[in-house]
Amino acid sequence: MAWTRDQMAARAAIELRDGFYVNLGIGIPTLVSNHIPAGMTVQLQSENGMLGMGPFPYEGEEDADLINAGKQTVTELPTTSFFSSADSFAMIRGGHINLSIMGAMQVAGNGDLANWMIPGKMVKGMGGAMDLVAGVKRVVVVMEHTAKGKPKLLKSCTLPLTGTRVVDLVITDLGVFEIDKAGGGGMTLVEVADGVTLEQIAESTEAAYSVASGL
């Protein structure tokens, strides 16, 4: 009875606040935009050089000059502005984005993140992921709890890192973990998906974590 991808996205949307500027990665994070609460205004940033990203265009209205960081055709909003990639990453690196929601291959209990390469496989590149984790104030990871039955929440990442001590919150299909990345207080399980047991989470998690009181 773990959360679906859409339920994970809905849980991630709870991290949004009115007036936030947010960068969403590809995959489940993209779905978060479907769950922005009514009455809340959130501006989406696309790191190739756009703030105020609108939905996909209607068929026939695609504009090759108007794409997001996933190279998908998107649209403008009344709030939209365009800028160079240097200005875009100045915005990211300078800490102006409130929240980044992204996928991951592995997260360690100290907030280390690996999501860009698997040694031995074709390396595609890190794109903007290293800049986002290093620059954005709050980083939320949304991912499946395990990959092929193996834990992705680890004592220490085994894959090459995207960043060290960068993840604040991990949302998986089984639950939600907070990470005290700055203070070194480690990882805490703060929510459990409906119908999931603490034992089930313990079995699927390699990283050490505390369990919040009340769970």
Added chain:
Amino acid sequence: MAWTRDQMAARAAIELRDGFYVNLGIGIPTLVSNHIPAGMTVQLQSENGMLGMGPFPYEGEEDADLINAGKQTVTELPTTSFFSSADSFAMIRGGHINLSIMGAMQVAGNGDLANWMIPGKMVKGMGGAMDLVAGVKRVVVVMEHTAKGKPKLLKSCTLPLTGTRVVDLVITDLGVFEIDKAGGGGMTLVEVADGVTLEQIAESTEAAYSVASGL
């Protein structure tokens, strides 16, 4: 029979080339724009954030939002572009300006330049002078040969420096000196103003210099 200010500006204009992007300092350098040869196109840069600077406006057409680095009202040309001061000095620092013509208090035989402060007097600041001498490919100084009878071309500058080994050419009311700033070959007198003698120059110059053959 030394050169007048206008003759010094005319001599400086000989350093211009078709297609050059040029920064002119205040004082005599400003007069250089009156001597751009017919048929030659030169774009003037103003370091506050303008390329393609036009002449002063007609009376009544001054625009407070359109000034040069000397805070004087100027005009646009069809070639004009505006940009931030960061972009303007990126242009300067990055070596994109072909020629900078500026005034000086002192120049040393190795190309050291002092033109921004006199200890004990009110310090106004260096403005963009240090950036210009450090960033522009070719720096031409136009100045009086002496100040209150004292040489300004010195073995070594006594005033705080604007830059070290930065001056390529010095045009004074008495003549023109080349400086091998990169090679360390020192200063060479290459032209003498009409009616000025080599002795007169020697008496007014503290810096060591060679005299070009034929003078």
Added chain:
Amino acid sequence: MTNKVYPDASAALDGLLNDSMTLMSGGFGLCGIPEALIAAVASSGVKNLTVISNNAGVDGIGLGVMLETRQIHKMVSSYVGENKLFAKQFLDGDIVVEFTPQGTLAERIRAGGAGIPAFFTRTGVGTTVAEGKEVREFDGAQYVMERGLVADVAIVHAWKGDTEGNLIYRKTARNFNPMMATAAKVTVAEVEELVEPGELDPDQIMTPGIFVDRIIHYPDASKHIEQRTTRPREA
């Protein structure tokens, strides 16, 4: 939706000003200065300010207003030459000045806003500007390391803005305003024309709204000219 629009300069600065804070103030000379916001800082009475601004205004105009009220403890500037009161306070030791070359100042502010704590430049090598700073050789030339600058509050002036905080500057009034807008914890903008989102061409926005926290409509900017230079009309 959060509202960035405030009724006037004092309201827009409410809660932001503290003694000994660092303030960035846009403009070059008197061109593109946030006049209404400067006046509001002056009337707030906040003291002991560090002000990062290319110039210090002239007597009674621009930052000159804050000199009369003796609110400025330190300036970070490239040129402060046109102000008698400034000269007096400087010579009397009432004001400290950190002279920074204009291009280095512009880049330090951009760096501060862009999350770059330090960079290398040739500007100032071998001069007093490099004293006490690291100098390093890259590819055979010497460069000095300069630090990024950030402020508690930036006040900027723009031509057009929308209620989202998107800004467009006019001609050479752009100068230091766009970088300063990025480099403070809180940025307050005054705009000559305030429009609704969608009225500005998104390709032409120079400061995206993410950098602007508060905005006021100030249609009556004085637009002072320091050096009124003209040429005769051809007959």
Added chain:
Amino acid sequence: MTNKVYPDASAALDGLLNDSMTLMSGGFGLCGIPEALIAAVASSGVKNLTVISNNAGVDGIGLGVMLETRQIHKMVSSYVGENKLFAKQFLDGDIVVEFTPQGTLAERIRAGGAGIPAFFTRTGVGTTVAEGKEVREFDGAQYVMERGLVADVAIVHAWKGDTEGNLIYRKTARNFNPMMATAAKVTVAEVEELVEPGELDPDQIMTPGIFVDRIIHYPDASKHIEQRTTRPREA
């Protein structure tokens, strides 16, 4: 007056291309790529290129064209994932890739054009990207030193340009083009609309003409879409 306008891409690149040179090529994915100029580089037969470009095109499009002709020895990129031929040449060891985070790449190019030989960034600290590079603490955080990038030739795509070389980009086709235009010894631009000086609003020019040495009118840009995503129309 010097003439910057060339009749076509091959003419505009004439005399600029040499084996083993470094080339910057604008665009993100297939958006805003200098297609005509890429084709002309490909047909020139120049070899052993180092190409600085965020991506490597897709098979047969963009820089993919230069992969077919095996002209690229090394790429400096942030992401090269959409290209089978690239993958093959990379795995075969025929192409070397210097992976650079996208924001670091953008900033390194800007720095190269701005006369900044090196800067510090948090991006990549503690990862393979920082290996062999200086890491330094500023104000309690760790930063890695990255170097500015320059090229022999930059090829860029713009929407509008004038004969002076002033450029305006359109929407997200701006991306890496403006920085690359500043960071090469010679910059060649292709523009969809070529106009006379004075027809572009000087406040809206994104790349001043000083950065553009040669320009061609290329009204027939193909404008490929990699991921054609749409939504259904409401009934």
